[in-house]
Amino acid sequence: MFFQALQKVFRKPLYIFLALITSLVIFLFAVWFPNLPLIISVMGHSEIPFSQKFDLPISFLGSIITNFTLLSAFYTIAIAILFGVNLTMIIYFLRKRIVDVEKSGITTGLFGITSGVIGMGCATCGSFLLTSFLSLFGASWILSYLPLNGGEFGILGVILLAFSIRLVAKQIQNPFVCSI
Amino acid sequence: METELKKERLSIPVAIIIAGVIIAGAVIWSSKSNANLAQKQQPQAIAQQGGNLDAMNPISKDDHIRGNPDATVKIVEYSDMECPFCKSFHLIMKQIMDEYGKTGKVAWVYRHFPLDSIHSKARPEAVASECVAEQGGNDAFWKFTDRFFELTPSNNRTDIETVIPQIVREIGLNEEQFVSCRTSGRYDKHIQDDLDNATATGGNGTPWSIVVGKNGKKYPLSGAQPYSSIKQLIDLALQGK
Numbered sequence: 158m159f160f161q162a163l164q165k166v167f168r169k170p171l172y173i174f175l176a177l178i179t180s181l182v183i184f185l186f187a188v189w190f191p192n193l194p195l196i197i198s199v200m201g202h203s204e205i206p207f208s209q210k211f212d213l214p215i216s217f218l219g220s221i222i223t224n225f226t227l228l229s230a231f232y233t234i235a236i237a238i239l240f241g242v243n244l245t246m247i248i249y250f251l252r253k254r255i256v257d258v259e260k261s262g263i264t265t266g267l268f269g270i271t272s273g274v275i276g277m278g279c280a281t282c283g284s285f286l287l288t289s290f291l292s293l294f295g296a297s298w299i300l301s302y303l304p305l306n307g308g309e310f311g312i313l314g315v316i317l318l319a320f321s322i323r324l325v326a327k328q329i330q331n332p333f334v335c336s337i
Numbered sequence: 338m339e340t341e342l343k344k345e346r347l348s349i350p351v352a353i354i355i356a357g358v359i360i361a362g363a364v365i366w367s368s369k370s371n372a373n374l375a376q377k378q379q380p381q382a383i384a385q386q387g388g389n390l391d392a393m394n395p396i397s398k399d400d401h402i403r404g405n406p407d408a409t410v411k412i413v414e415y416s417d418m419e420c421p422f423c424k425s426f427h428l429i430m431k432q433i434m435d436e437y438g439k440t441g442k443v444a445w446v447y448r449h450f451p452l453d454s455i456h457s458k459a460r461p462e463a464v465a466s467e468c469v470a471e472q473g474g475n476d477a478f479w480k481f482t483d484r485f486f487e488l489t490p491s492n493n494r495t496d497i498e499t500v501i502p503q504i505v506r507e508i509g510l511n512e513e514q515f516v517s518c519r520t521s522g523r524y525d526k527h528i529q530d531d532l533d534n535a536t537a538t539g540g541n542g543t544p545w546s547i548v549v550g551k552n553g554k555k556y557p558l559s560g561a562q563p564y565s566s567i568k569q570l571i572d573l574a575l576q577g578k
Contacts, residue, residue, distance in 0.1 A: 191559035191560050192557070192558065192560070194557060195556055195558065199573070205573070213569045213570065216563060216566040216568075217563075217566050219563035219565060219566065220560060220563060223425055223426075223429070223560075223561045223562065223563050224561045226421070
């Protein structure tokens with residue numbers, strides 16, 4: 158049933174394209190975020206030739222190897238892919254049955270996205286969003302008590318996104334209808 | 338009927354726009370706090386989230402400098418000796434110095450940024466490195482950090498009482514003098530100053546680096562970025578762009 162729902166959605170190239178673009182955006186966001194001010198500055202600098210502007214952001218993609226642990230690289234890529242699939246399936250569902258929106262799948266997906274985003278990045282030496290968030294409350298010490306130093310949020314994000322996709326797939330296959 | 342069809346056609350682009358707005362909102366929200374302030378006050382520096390690059394303490398004789406102190410480009414690294422990414426970045430920086438250090442174009446400045454909340458051993462290790470420098474000078478400091486990152490596993494798993502004396506012996510320093518320095522507390526302020534400066538400039542994780550280019554322009558660099566990224570940034574900094 159799950160795979161049938163996936164087949165149903167991704168039969169159309171438009172949905173494949175949408176999932177790919179969304180996943181790519183999320184991946185780039187995760188990799189570029191710590192150096193976004195630098196990237197923006199280089200991209201907006203009038204004296205840097207157009208061809209050279211892209212060299213730095215492209216080279217930053219290599220940080221998935223140098224600046225991520227194997228685990229954080231895994232869940233960052235997984236979250237990006239699952240986010241793309243999830244969003245595409247929700248859009249498909251909304252387009253087909255706007256009136257019958259069952260909120261549980263979407264809500265789980267949102268929790269997954271939130272959890273995944275705050276857990277993304279270098280968890281060992283200060284995950285960019287999670288550490289900033291906890292620092293606001295003077296609570297970054299909490300990380301030292303977590304066995305994966307905050308990587309738990311990334312794993313939770315993967316689980317919730319996968320669960321959300323499953324729920325949306327179920328709704329696509331068995332929409333709520335008023336039977337005769 | 339026509340309105341419904343129109344609605345249906347519009348739903349995908351609208352959803353994409355909403356997703357884009359959410360992501361952009363998250364980015365802007367995280368970076369807005371200090372970016373504007375830094376930009377207004379310091380036109381020479383790129384605005385960095387949560388800090389002001391021009392708050393960087395000037396490079397002085399108290400710093401540990403590898404390469405030509407008068408180099409056109411200086412890479413100031415704020416590092417935690419227990420951070421695995423600082424360990425990999427150390428190797429990348431050694432490679433950079435092999436290429437640019439010989440010509441005197443690039444210098445590497447090492448400052449301390451021990452993340453006490455997750456790496457309790459990083460601060461005593463920073464003290465040890467300062468005590469090595471006190472006795473053996475700048476060369477001994479770099480020999481110590483090179484060897485330390487080579488021997489230790491990171492993430493607070495270092496057996497300090499075995500590894501540090503071993504490196505001190507290898508460098509040929511007086512162990513008694515070294516031990517007395519470690520317990521004296523005379524480098525505590527220096528290390529705290531480095532840490533405070535790292536956070537004041539926008540560092541919220543390690544390794545945190547500021548590349549100072551031609552005409553003093555500063556570029557923020559967060560994390561252990563690949564060799565090719567550092568090279569690109571050095572080339573821009575050499576041109577002062």
